[in-house]
Amino acid sequence: MDEREILTRFKDGTLDRRQAVALLAPAIGPVGAVGALGTVNGVNGVNAMDAMDAFGGADGMVVKGEPSVPYGPAVRELPLRAAPVAVVGMAGRYPGAPDLTTFWRLLRDGRDTVAAPPPGRPGGEPGHYLERVGEFDAEFFGLDPKEAALTDPRERLLLETAWEAFEDGGCTGSRLDALRAPDGTPRNVGVFVGAGAGDWPLLAAEAGTDSRGGQWDIANGVSRVLGLTGPSQCVDTAEASVPTALHLALAALERGECTAALVGGVHLLLHPRSRRPGAGEAVGALLLKPLDRALADGDTVHAVVRGSAAAHARGGAALTAALERAGLAEQEPGLRETAPCARPSVGDGGPATGLALLTRAVLQLRHGILLPAPGREAAEPWGRPDPTDPAVPRRVVAGLRGAGGVDAQVVLEEYAAPAPPVQMLPAGRAELVLVSGPTPEHARATARRLGEWLRAGHGVQGHGVPGREVPGGGEVPGLAAVARGLRTGRAAMDCRIAFVVHGVEELGRLLEEAEAPCADLRGGRRDPMRLGEAPESADYLAALWRGGRLGQLRDLWLTGVDVDWAALEAAPGASAVSVPLPPSALLRTALWLPAR
Secondary structure, rough: OHHHHHHHHHOOOOOOHHHHHHHHHHHOOOOOOOOOOOOEEOOEOOHHHHHHHHHHHOOOOOOOOOOOOOOOOOOOOOOOOOEEEEEEEEEEEEOOOOOOHHHHHHHHOOOOEEEOOOOOOOOOOOEOOOOOOEOOOHHOOOOOOOHOOOOHHHHHHHHHHHHHHHOOOOOHHHHHOOOOOOOOOOOOOOEEEEEEOOHHHHHHHHOOOOOEEEOHHHHHHHHHHHHOOOEEEEEEEOOOOHHHHHHHEEEEEHOOOOEEEEEEEEOOOOOHHHHHEEEEEEEEEEEEEEEEHHHHHHOOOOOOEEEEEEEEEOOOOHHHHHHHHHHOOOOOOOEEEEEEHHHHHEEEEOOHHHHHHHHHHHHHHHEEEEEEEEEEEEEEEEOOOOOOOOOOOOOOEEEOOOOOOEEEEEEEEEOOOOOOOOOOOOOOEEEEEEEOOOOOHHHHHHHHHHHHHHHHOOOOOOOOOOOEEEOOOOOOHHHHHHHHHHHHHHOOOOOEEEEEEEEEHHHHHHHEEEEEEOOOOOOOOOEEEEEEEEHOOOHHHHHHHHHHHHHHHHHHOOOOOOOOOHHHHHOOOOOOOOOOOOOOOOOOOEEOOOOO
């Protein structure tokens, strides 16, 4: 790449400032990391910067007078080729689909979700609407219902969906705490959200009351309530908002600004003035980790993000840059997904368009099925890209241009997990199953949901052996995996239910019992013997685990002794922790602006 091409790519936004400096400097002298005073390993790097300043910067990019000071000592330079990033958790609600399982069925069947507004919504414009957008479970998150009623429903819906994505990734409780910054700060998770301006303040003004927060708080509120300590920002590039947010999240991960990232999107049409025929709504979230960290943590990998780009540029500059970041500039990129692919699901969905596009891309990779799209009337099996080489992964390039001109492109590929060793565990082997919630009602509702899921066939006759296939592809976990996923991947809340069981049928029956015994530890009743404060307790708990003393461990946990199960039963390897389980039950009630 010659100097002029480097400068051209810098101007059109394909290369950022640091990348251009790194490429230009070899023609000027030895180059390394840009120093705090504009030097490059002791060699003046100003000439390269001057060349870029003279040539001009990309649209919207400040160039003249910009200091070359790194973000901070822990921040790393971005390589030209991106490190792979795993999608380890996901959740979403779409028109006609309260969860991703239902959304997958709608996509596979090619259904158009356009309909009249749900009951209770003013106006009659046909569109793609979510149901129950005015409901929220404030108690689950420890929030004041009166304050929650004044909070933008977009923030509330995203908070619920973000939590479900964390649970899908087995990343709550101690596993969330373990995502630490270099200085040891826990919960070092960034939040990057695509969302527009919204109409909640207009509704509040008409109701004669104040609304809470603003557009920024859609992301900031998730960080605040969940105690996340990474970057937190809301992005609005119209339809390209969520792919742009994902692009920013990848950059933050590479620079070391966060250990994991939650990428979300939300769009609601609350006021009649916001609606037009064919408009749509959605909310969703993807949880991202660097692939090597995800594998070390034992996460399930739904798909891998190989590269991304976002630029206010004409032509295919963003696509070219995304492919180069993925190392695919000279290769066939694979399946192309654009805005028309998402239209049957969310219509003219604004920020929801990019969200639906990324979600359907991940689901196609996860299930190995091509969904209906322009030029393909029905779903069909997705054959191998190279029949002679099964190692070549399926790939999707998902991207679109927002109404304001920002083009955002994301390259994803499937992850072929190695087959786990089949463990033939003894018949009748006991397993410790834990369920909790912020109230007894929440704990019992979650237990019933899990029991119904198991009794419907989402389990296995045996221990640790893969179960029958889930509709659409993949396998459901066995009893041992379910039990371990609940212990290690879920937060231990104040109200607790625990069983020692020997089979799926027994577990399903116990969980579905409406009045399962529940320990209520609210009001300072946790750990009355203060065992958690004794340093010797860790060795004691480990000895109980090694000795198979599940009954004693159950009783201690029910009295409020918090056990770091992830550390106690560490078992590195793909899918060692995270398994597909239904999320915790949310007891949602109507929370809306007070009437005049």
